[in-house]
Amino acid sequence: MKTLLIRNARIRDDQDLQDIWMEEGVIRKIGSGLSAGADREIDCKGRVVLPGLVEGHIHPDKAFLEERKPNVSGTLEEAIKNTGELKAEYTYEDVYARSEKVLKWAIAKGTTVMRAHPDVDHIEKLMGVEVLLELKEVYKDKIDLQIVVFPQEGILKSEGTLERMEEGILMGADVVGGCPYNEKTLEDSIRHLELVFDLAKKHELPLDLHVDFADHTEDPRYLLTDRICDLTIERGMQGRVTLGHVTTLGSLDLEEASLLFAKIAHAGITIMPLPATDVYLNGRNDEKNVRRGMAPVRQMLEHGVNVAFASNNIRNAFTPFGNANLLLIGYLLAETQFMGSAEQQRAVLDMITYNAAKCLGIEETYGIAEGKKADLVVFDSLKLSDVIQDQPIANYVIKAGRVIVEQSMNRTVE
Numbered sequence: 001m002k003t004l005l006i007r008n009a010r011i012r013d014d015q016d017l018q019d020i021w022m023e024e025g026v027i028r029k030i031g032s033g034l035s036a037g038a039d040r041e042i043d044c045k046g047r048v049v050l051p052g053l054v055e056g057h058i059h060p061d062k063a064f065l066e067e068r069k070p071n072v073s074g075t076l077e078e079a080i081k082n083t084g085e086l087k088a089e090y091t092y093e094d095v096y097a098r099s100e101k102v103l104k105w106a107i108a109k110g111t112t113v114m115r116a117h118p119d120v121d122h123i124e125k126l127m128g129v130e131v132l133l134e135l136k137e138v139y140k141d142k143i144d145l146q147i148v149v150f151p152q153e154g155i156l157k158s159e160g161t162l163e164r165m166e167e168g169i170l171m172g173a174d175v176v177g178g179c180p181y182n183e184k185t186l187e188d189s190i191r192h193l194e195l196v197f198d199l200a201k202k203h204e205l206p207l208d209l210h211v212d213f214a215d216h217t218e219d220p221r222y223l224l225t226d227r228i229c230d231l232t233i234e235r236g237m238q239g240r241v242t243l244g245h246v247t248t249l250g251s252l253d254l255e256e257a258s259l260l261f262a263k264i265a266h267a268g269i270t271i272m273p274l275p276a277t278d279v280y281l282n283g284r285n286d287e288k289n290v291r292r293g294m295a296p297v298r299q300m301l302e303h304g305v306n307v308a309f310a311s312n313n314i315r316n317a318f319t320p321f322g323n324a325n326l327l328l329i330g331y332l333l334a335e336t337q338f339m340g341s342a343e344q345q346r347a348v349l350d351m352i353t354y355n356a357a358k359c360l361g362i363e364e365t366y367g368i369a370e371g372k373k374a375d376l377v378v379f380d381s382l383k384l385s386d387v388i389q390d391q392p393i394a395n396y397v398i399k400a401g402r403v404i405v406e407q408s409m410n411r412t413v414e
């Protein structure tokens with residue numbers, strides 16, 4: 001019976017330090033000065049302990065492609081085009097190596113759960129899904145992986161994609177993806193939505209869509225959130241739908257947006273900004289007062305919307321940056337969304353822990369409480385409200401009650 005005890009953990013900023021005793025991968029006891037013995041004991045010395053971070057939206061299969069074909073114009077169109085050309089040259093080993101690197105980087109940064117969106121289309125076919133299914137098994141003791149069948153090239157535009165998505169589900173994928181803006185007409189975008197809702201319903205799976213990724217409201221293919229709220233309620237999918245990007249919402253006027261935010265909350269939809277990509281691709285053509293190009297996070301939180309955020313891309317044509325480090329993305333979000341108070345900085349941490357866990361449907365076993373899974377990360381910070389600005393390393397990453405990453409930094413300043 002394997003046991004682990006961590007002492008003097010900062011779990012909340014308004015509470016004394018706590019000890020956490022874990023046995024067989026589960027948190028059994030939390031309290032001050034626990035007397036229980038353990039196979040291993042770690043003294044956190046007041047450092048912050050969070051539940052393992054949740055990377056709710058990432059594309060390991062197309063990570064590290066930036067150097068092969070940089071995005072010169074910096075537009076979404078060129079990103080899709082360049083990546084489409086590179087996909088034609090993929091080999092299984094190449095996709096495996098790049099995806100594995102993303103997983104390793106993420107784990108070292110404190111991520112214990114990940115939802116990956118491999119492309120499924122007429123070019124990559126099911127290679128990304130196959131690679132991630134293998135990695136899911138190989139890395140099962142280190143990270144929980146959910147796999148989305150993601151039609152990056154559209155469904156009506158890319159022959160055989162719907163059938164391949166269903167095949168991916170039968171192989172073991174966990175979530176139905178979508179990308180309705182990448183169709184030729186509004187009618188096709190709407191048909192795309194209906195097809196993915198039908199597929200999710202048929203296989204009783206959640207839906208996770210890339211939608212409304214624009215910095216203006218002129219193209220109706222990028223203004224589908226309202227319709228998706230209606231579909232979610234009509235199909236009884238409340239609490240099981242996630243929308244990534246949704247940057248168009250930042251271009252709506254406040255009154256119009258306010259009604260929509262209330263509707264999103266009512267439909268139980270999670271909004272997943274992808275700041276590194278959103279900020280990099282949007283606002284490109286502004287010559288002054290450049291738009292930030294992100295969904296309005298604070299306003300949605302105020303309306304009770306479940307908001308998480310994620311890395312999305314690591315060093316490719318969509319985003320030439322990325323370390324699979326959610327704290328870095330959190331800093332970008334906090335800065336650009338004016339979330340600077342201690343309370344707001346803690347809310348940013350909630351978005352990559354509890355809110356993202358809710359999005360992934362794992363909230364029942366997730367968190368720091370007796371009976372929850374022993375997936376924890378010890379950060380080299382002394383207050384939760386400092387984590388985003390400290391950008392600390394993860395001293396310990398604990399998965400199922402076992403230390404899987406251990407790292408420290410020695411610093412001398414004369």
Ligand SMILES: [Zn+2]
Pocket residue numbers: 057058059117210244312
């Ligand atoms: Zn994405």
